[in-house]
Amino acid sequence: MTTKMAIGAKDIFRNQHRLIRFIEQSIRLCSNQSLKAAQQQQQQQQQQHQLNKTQLDGDFNISKSLNSEHWNAVPEPVEHDPDVGQQFYGNQLMVRLASPQQLQPKPDRDEDLIFGKQFTDHMLKIYYHKSLGGWQRPEITPLENLVMHPAAKVLHYAVELFEGMKAYRGVDGKIRIFRPNMNMNRMNLAAKRSGLPTFEGKEFIKCLSRLISIDSEWVPHTQAASLYIRPTLIGIDPTLGVASSDSALLYAILSPVGSYFKSDSSGAVSLLADPSYTRAWPGGVGNRKMGSNYAPTINVQKKADAKGLQQVLWLYGETHDLTEVGTMNIFMFFINDKGEKELITPPLNGLILPGITRDSILALARQWGQFKVTEGTFNMPRVCELLNQGRLLELFGTGTACLVSPINRIHYMNQDLYIPTMEQEKPVHETIRTALTDIQYGKVPHPWAVVIE
Amino acid sequence: MTTKMAIGAKDIFRNQHRLIRFIEQSIRLCSNQSLKAAQQQQQQQQQQHQLNKTQLDGDFNISKSLNSEHWNAVPEPVEHDPDVGQQFYGNQLMVRLASPQQLQPKPDRDEDLIFGKQFTDHMLKIYYHKSLGGWQRPEITPLENLVMHPAAKVLHYAVELFEGMKAYRGVDGKIRIFRPNMNMNRMNLAAKRSGLPTFEGKEFIKCLSRLISIDSEWVPHTQAASLYIRPTLIGIDPTLGVASSDSALLYAILSPVGSYFKSDSSGAVSLLADPSYTRAWPGGVGNRKMGSNYAPTINVQKKADAKGLQQVLWLYGETHDLTEVGTMNIFMFFINDKGEKELITPPLNGLILPGITRDSILALARQWGQFKVTEGTFNMPRVCELLNQGRLLELFGTGTACLVSPINRIHYMNQDLYIPTMEQEKPVHETIRTALTDIQYGKVPHPWAVVIE
Numbered sequence: 001m002t003t004k005m006a007i008g009a010k011d012i013f014r015n016q017h018r019l020i021r022f023i024e025q026s027i028r029l030c031s032n033q034s035l036k037a038a039q040q041q042q043q044q045q046q047q048q049h050q051l052n053k054t055q056l057d058g059d060f061n062i063s064k065s066l067n068s069e070h071w072n073a074v075p076e077p078v079e080h081d082p083d084v085g086q087q088f089y090g091n092q093l094m095v096r097l098a099s100p101q102q103l104q105p106k107p108d109r110d111e112d113l114i115f116g117k118q119f120t121d122h123m124l125k126i127y128y129h130k131s132l133g134g135w136q137r138p139e140i141t142p143l144e145n146l147v148m149h150p151a152a153k154v155l156h157y158a159v160e161l162f163e164g165m166k167a168y169r170g171v172d173g174k175i176r177i178f179r180p181n182m183n184m185n186r187m188n189l190a191a192k193r194s195g196l197p198t199f200e201g202k203e204f205i206k207c208l209s210r211l212i213s214i215d216s217e218w219v220p221h222t223q224a225a226s227l228y229i230r231p232t233l234i235g236i237d238p239t240l241g242v243a244s245s246d247s248a249l250l251y252a253i254l255s256p257v258g259s260y261f262k263s264d265s266s267g268a269v270s271l272l273a274d275p276s277y278t279r280a281w282p283g284g285v286g287n288r289k290m291g292s293n294y295a296p297t298i299n300v301q302k303k304a305d306a307k308g309l310q311q312v313l314w315l316y317g318e319t320h321d322l323t324e325v326g327t328m329n330i331f332m333f334f335i336n337d338k339g340e341k342e343l344i345t346p347p348l349n350g351l352i353l354p355g356i357t358r359d360s361i362l363a364l365a366r367q368w369g370q371f372k373v374t375e376g377t378f379n380m381p382r383v384c385e386l387l388n389q390g391r392l393l394e395l396f397g398t399g400t401a402c403l404v405s406p407i408n409r410i411h412y413m414n415q416d417l418y419i420p421t422m423e424q425e426k427p428v429h430e431t432i433r434t435a436l437t438d439i440q441y442g443k444v445p446h447p448w449a450v451v452i453e
Numbered sequence: 454m455t456t457k458m459a460i461g462a463k464d465i466f467r468n469q470h471r472l473i474r475f476i477e478q479s480i481r482l483c484s485n486q487s488l489k490a491a492q493q494q495q496q497q498q499q500q501q502h503q504l505n506k507t508q509l510d511g512d513f514n515i516s517k518s519l520n521s522e523h524w525n526a527v528p529e530p531v532e533h534d535p536d537v538g539q540q541f542y543g544n545q546l547m548v549r550l551a552s553p554q555q556l557q558p559k560p561d562r563d564e565d566l567i568f569g570k571q572f573t574d575h576m577l578k579i580y581y582h583k584s585l586g587g588w589q590r591p592e593i594t595p596l597e598n599l600v601m602h603p604a605a606k607v608l609h610y611a612v613e614l615f616e617g618m619k620a621y622r623g624v625d626g627k628i629r630i631f632r633p634n635m636n637m638n639r640m641n642l643a644a645k646r647s648g649l650p651t652f653e654g655k656e657f658i659k660c661l662s663r664l665i666s667i668d669s670e671w672v673p674h675t676q677a678a679s680l681y682i683r684p685t686l687i688g689i690d691p692t693l694g695v696a697s698s699d700s701a702l703l704y705a706i707l708s709p710v711g712s713y714f715k716s717d718s719s720g721a722v723s724l725l726a727d728p729s730y731t732r733a734w735p736g737g738v739g740n741r742k743m744g745s746n747y748a749p750t751i752n753v754q755k756k757a758d759a760k761g762l763q764q765v766l767w768l769y770g771e772t773h774d775l776t777e778v779g780t781m782n783i784f785m786f787f788i789n790d791k792g793e794k795e796l797i798t799p800p801l802n803g804l805i806l807p808g809i810t811r812d813s814i815l816a817l818a819r820q821w822g823q824f825k826v827t828e829g830t831f832n833m834p835r836v837c838e839l840l841n842q843g844r845l846l847e848l849f850g851t852g853t854a855c856l857v858s859p860i861n862r863i864h865y866m867n868q869d870l871y872i873p874t875m876e877q878e879k880p881v882h883e884t885i886r887t888a889l890t891d892i893q894y895g896k897v898p899h900p901w902a903v904v905i906e
Contacts, residue, residue, distance in 0.1 A: 116604065116693025123603060146608075147598045150576060150706050151569065155599075155687055157747035158611035195751035230693060234608055240569025240683060240708060242747050242780060244755060253603050255693060276736055283731030285749045292745035294610035294695050296738045298648035302697060327695060 078188035084197045085134025088126050090206025097214070098122060098142035106218060106256070113225055113258035115401065119143050120215040120227070120254040124207050128197045130246040135199060138207045140214060143253065149238030157242055159235030160291035161190035164400040167212050167227040167254075167452070169219045170442025175212060176449040177229070178400075178440050180205045182356045187231060190288040195244030196233055204231070208252055209452040216453075218256050223441050228257040228401070257401070266422050268408035269397070271313040271325060272304035273380065279314035279324060280351040286323075287350050294327070301326075309411055311397070316351055320380040323351050328397030328405060329358040332378060333371075333428045335391040341371040343428065344378055357398040357436070360448065364435055371428075380412055387417060394421040396429040404433040531641035537650045538587025541579050543659025548667070551575060551595035559671060559709070566678055566711035568854065572596050573668040573680070573707040577660050581650045583699040588652060591660045593667065596706065602691030610695055612688030613744035614643035617853040620665050620680040620707075620905070622672045623895025628665060629902040630682070631853075631893050633658045635809045640684060643741040648697035649686055657684070661705055662905040669906075671709050676894050681710040681854070710854070719875050721861035722850070724766040724778060725757035726833065732767035732777060733804045739776075740803050747780070754779075762864055764850070769804055773833040776804050781850030781858060782811040785831060786824075786881045788844040794824040796881065797831055810851040810889070813901065817888050824881075833865055840870060847874040849882040857886040 080087075098121045107113055126138040153159040163183040168176050184201020191198045208229065212219070219227040231252045235245030277300045279293065280286020286293060297312065304312050311326035322330055323346055336342040343365050346352050365373045386392035397405040406421040406429050421427065439446040533540075551574045560566055576596045580589040606612040616636040621629050637654020644651045661682065665672070672680040684705045688698030730753045732746065733739020739746060750765065757765050764779035775783055776799055789795040796818050799805050818826045839845035850858040859874040859882050874880065892899040 119604065143603070145600045146603050146605075147600050150596070150599050150685070150704060151572065151683070151708075152599075155607060155613055155685060156615050156683070156744055157751070158613060158744035159748050159751070160608055160611060162609050193752050194748050195755060228693070230604070230609070232603070232608060240681070242751060242754065244751055251603060255604075278734055278736030281731055281734035281737065283729055284734070290748060291609055291611035292748045295612050295647050295743060295745045298610070298612070298695060298697060299646050301695065302648060 078185065078192055078198050080198045081192075083130070085130060087200050088135035088138050088203055088207075089200075090138070090203045090210070092137045093207050093210055094137055094139040095210070095214070096139065096141045102142050113220075113256055115257050116228065116230075116255050118255060120218040120256070122211060122215050123254075124211045124252040126199075126204075126207070126250040128245075128248040128250065130197075135197070138203075140207070140211055146249070146251075148236050151238040151240055153235035153237050153239070153245055156240065157235075158290070158292040158295070159194055159196065159245055161187065161194055161196070161233050161289055162291065163187050163229075163231040163289060165229040165231070166257075166400055166440070167219050167229060168223075168440045168442075168449075169221055169226075170440075170449075170451075171223075172442050174442055174451045175216060175219050175453075176440060176442055176451050177205075177209075177212070178450075179356050179360065179448050180208075180450060182359065183231070186289055186354065186356075187233065190290050191233055193285055193288045194235070194290055196235055196248050197245070199250060204250070211252060212254065213453045215254055218254060220256050223437060225256060225258045226440075228255045230255065266408065268406040268422050269310040269326075270308075270409035271311050271407055271411065272300075272307060272309040273313040273315055273320075273410050273412040274300070274303070275315045275320050277312070277314070278316060281316070282350055284350075287348065287353060289353060293353075297327075307411060309409075311405075313410055313412075315380065321377050322346060322379065322383070324353065325397040325405075325407065328399040328402060329353065329355040331358075331361065331394075331396050331398060331429075332383070332386075332392065333394040333396075334386050335393065336372065341393070342374055343371055344374045344376055346377055347375040349377075355399055357400055357403065360436060361398060361432055364432065383410070384417065387419070392419060393424055394427055394429055395419045396421060398432075403436060404429045531638065531645055531651050533651045534645075536583070538583060540653050541588040541591050541656060541660075542653075543591070543656045543663070545590045546660050546663055547590055547592040548663070549592065549594045550667070555595050566673075566709055568710050569681065569683075569708050571708060573671040573709070575664060575668050576707075577664045577705040579652075579657075579660070579703040581698075581701040581703065583650075588650070591656075593660070593664050599702070599704075601689050604691040604693055606688035606690050606692070606698055609693065610688075611743070611745040611748070612647055612649065612698055614640065614647055614649070614686050614742055615744065616640050616682075616684040616742060618682040618684070619710075619853055619893070620672050620682060621676075621893040621895075621902075622674055622679075623893075623902075623904075624676075625895050627895055627904045628669060628672050628906075629893060629895055629904050630658075630662075630665070631903075632809050632813065632901050633661075633903060635812065636684070639742055639807060639809075640686065643743050644686055646738055646741045647688070647743055649688055649701050650698070652703060657703070664705060665707065666906045668707055671707060673709050676890060678709060678711045679893075681708045683708065719861065721859045721875050722763040722779075723761075723862035724764050724860055724864065725753075725760060725762040726766040726768055726773075726863050726865040727753070727756070728768045728773050730765070730767070731769060734769070735803055737803075740801065740806060742806060746806075750780075760864060762862075764858075766863055766865075768833065774830050775799060775832065775836070777806065778850040778858075778860065781852040781855060782806065782808040784811075784814065784847075784849050784851060784882075785836070785839075785845065786847040786849075787839050788846065789825065794846070795827055796824055797827045797829055799830055800828040802830075808852055810853055810856065813889060814851060814885055817885065836863070837870065840872070845872060846877055847880055847882055848872045849874060851885075856889060857882045 103121050107118060121143060122140050123143045124140050127136040165177060165180060165183050170176055181201060184204060188198045188201060229252060233248060233250045235248050237245050237247045300312050313325050314323045315321060316323045324330060329345060331343060331345045333343050345358060348354050362373060395407040408419050408422055410417040438444045439449050442449060556574050560571060574596060575593050577593050579591040581587060618630060618633060618636050623629055634654060637657060641651045641654060682705060686701060686703045688701050690698050690700045753765050766778050767776045768774060769776045777783055782798060784796060784798045786796050798811060801807050815826060848860040861872050861875055863870040891897045892902050895902060
């Protein structure tokens with residue numbers, strides 16, 4: 001055990017050094033052009049009012065055009081409540097490896113992977129007990145069942161939250177994760193909202209990197225797949241009061257995944273838009289990645305399935321505003337009233353999960369400056385109007401699990417609306433997908449992609 | 454094992470016979486006066502437009518005035534989806550008793566009991582596996598930890614729901630539960646809404662009765678306490694897709710409890726009414742007892758605590774309608790515009806949990822016919838108006854855990870509203886509490902109270 005721990009610690013330090021080296025390189029690469037220059041460029045391009053597709057395809061060397069400070073802008077880290085107690089640190093990590101007999105066979109064909117059904121050999125666990133001073137030492141163990149009291153808060157009051165991340169095996173063989181600080185900040189915001197203890201995101205990422213490193217052979221050797229990472233935080237106090245958690249478990253499991261959604265042969269999904277169901281509402285928690293946002297969607301998804309539709313389009317209010325699609329953010333690409341091409345996504349008004357893919361797409365598209373980029377509300381009547389006038393070009397969902405998911409049909413008020421997303425010559429959603437995967441799979445160096453050993 | 458099972462089955466049959474005998478007796482008692490006569494009486498009394506308190510106190514022989522068909526009116530049982538598969542039955546129950554060494558000491562003083570911190574020696578478990586045909590055999594085991602895969606749906610997507618019931622030790626030494634069919638129907642409605650399998654409520658009650666019977670010495674020997682029953686249903690499939698559960702666990706744990714809420718010395722609670730938080734909304738699941746309704750309330754409760762307030766008053770919409778208080782339904786007793794005394798509670802419009810205590814209070818108060826009884830929306834401006842005019846008499850929460858919880862203060866828009874609930878000479882909330890506890894503790898025979906061995 002001591003030997004393993006020593007090896008663990010050595011590896012962490014080595015990884016840290018590599019990480020720091022990589023970030024330094026990225027900063028050097030990026031500092032060639034300043035943020036100001038990029039902003040000027042963007043303003044000029046927005047004045048053109050015309051999408052030049054050739055220019056869009058060619059103008060794609062993202063990592064050289066903005067400095068890393070801008071790219072790595074993340075929300076302010078959550079301030080810990082004074083009574084959270086001690087934090088955990090990556091250099092305290094204990095590792096208990098699976099025995100050779102416990103190791104699972106890896107899937108034969110990456111394309112057969114079903115989302116979240118198969119898991120790797122190890123997991124990460126960090127317990128929190130207020131009565132023991134706060135966060136305990138992080139540990140990596142073989143993947144094993146959790147043991148908990150039947151009164152554990154997570155089983156009764158949905159005291160639980162999670163994140164979705166991915167590790168990608170790049171064209172250079174290196175494994176990368178994507179903007180992990182964003183996940184950590186979002187997770188801490190959800191913890192605060194749930195009466196769960198907050199933690200130091202960067203320390204969790206150190207532990208997670210070690211876990212991925214140990215199970216690195218599970219990261220698929222193809223761009224058609226990746227290793228899905230599921231950090232989870234649950235309240236485990238064995239008491240039935242509806243109250244903050246004095247005991248919690250922060251853990252992570254890993255699952256090799258192919259594509260998330262079933263889609264038709266074209267790769268597009270069809271949606272049920274039923275205004276009688278609401279996902280989130282003002283004064284609620286629709287902008288936090290808490291488990292409680294998901295259970296109420298399952299029965300609605302079942303109704304979509306029964307109609308042969310693949311996902312639910314979540315509408316809000318009497319105006320039937322589009323908010324999210326399935327578990328994704330939604331984007332519309334259209335020709336606006338000024339005749340400009342415009343990419344729009346609902347604003348972060350409390351009803352919308354602040355997606356990291358969403359944020360990345362907005363940042364990329366603004367940098368490209370090839371079309372107008374807006375965070376604004378749009379509703380079903382507007383969608384119908386644009387569709388009738390031939391001005392709706394593309395509609396797509398975005399998220400970590402699916403990346404970009406084009407939409408070709410909406411079933412709304414007993415009508416089928418056919419969306420021409422798949423009929424565009426050079427669709428924006430494809431350009432976006434390429435740009436993101438180029439970063440994630442290391443085809444272009446970018447500070448968003450963090451290499452781990 | 455076989456012997457224990459045989460004993461278990463024998464006990465169940467004996468219990469069933471006793472139950473049937475009791476219900477038959479109750480029906481005989483109740484059929485003396487018909488529903489119609491009671492309704493006529495109620496109409497006459499409502500025409501009086503005056504509350505005669507003496508009459509209210511004297512007219513209290515509930516069990517003889519309505520027939521049991523009326524009293525036991527419950528929502529239609531949920532229809533099982535065809536693919537739920539086989540059901541479980543009480544006569545299949547397997548019992549594995551705790552060893553003498555495993556038995557826990559019972560609490561010394563019932564009044565010291567903290568809600569949901571201590572549990573009895575045994576629990577009930579019923580697994581569901583679609584791949585094994587549906588529901589499996591019910592089993593009673595020593596209280597033990599649950600073992601589940603870290604990807605279990607309950608830990609990620611809040612696929613969980615529960616009920617709150619109580620077993621009361623009556624003045625005659627018999628143990629009673631209260632309107633259990635209502636809990637079972639509500640639980641099945643929540644299961645449908647959560648993509649969890651439905652079950653036969655009456656079979657679950659048979660199993661639960663046996664569990665209470667085994668742990669009967671845990672039912673406190675006082676009217677100041679009771680045995681809280683927590684039936685729980687969770688989705689346990691070890692897969693990360695947001696989807697219906699093909700594996701589930703229905704279980705029950707028991708906890709001896711005193712009073713639920715902290716209150717001031719007068720026994721009343723103070724409330725935080727902050728319109729920036731919403732508990733439930735149209736198109737959501739606020740009317741189902743799902744875990745997902747609770748996690749988002751914890752942080753708001755913390756804000757109430759920080760202000761020295763005991764509970765949260767949940768408002769809805771721009772008009773600040775009163776919906777619920779903490780985890781309770783809310784009732785207001787006031788003098789209406791016609792000068793009549795009136796008891797009002799928000800209607801079951803989808804935002805309100807259909808409380809069994811709520812339903813019971815409405816039925817009792819309507820039978821008494823001493824004041825007007827209304828299910829209707831009322832808002833904070835109305836509360837302020839009534840208060841200013843001296844027409845607001847009482848405000849109280851109701852629920853299984855607390856029964857009746859009087860409210861003496863609301864902190865709203867930076868103002869403290871003092872409610873004279875505790876200043877009434879013969880308060881209605883006390884009359885209601887007495888009426889309900891008289892039934893629950895067997896002081897008056899009533900079909901709502903079901904005796905178990």
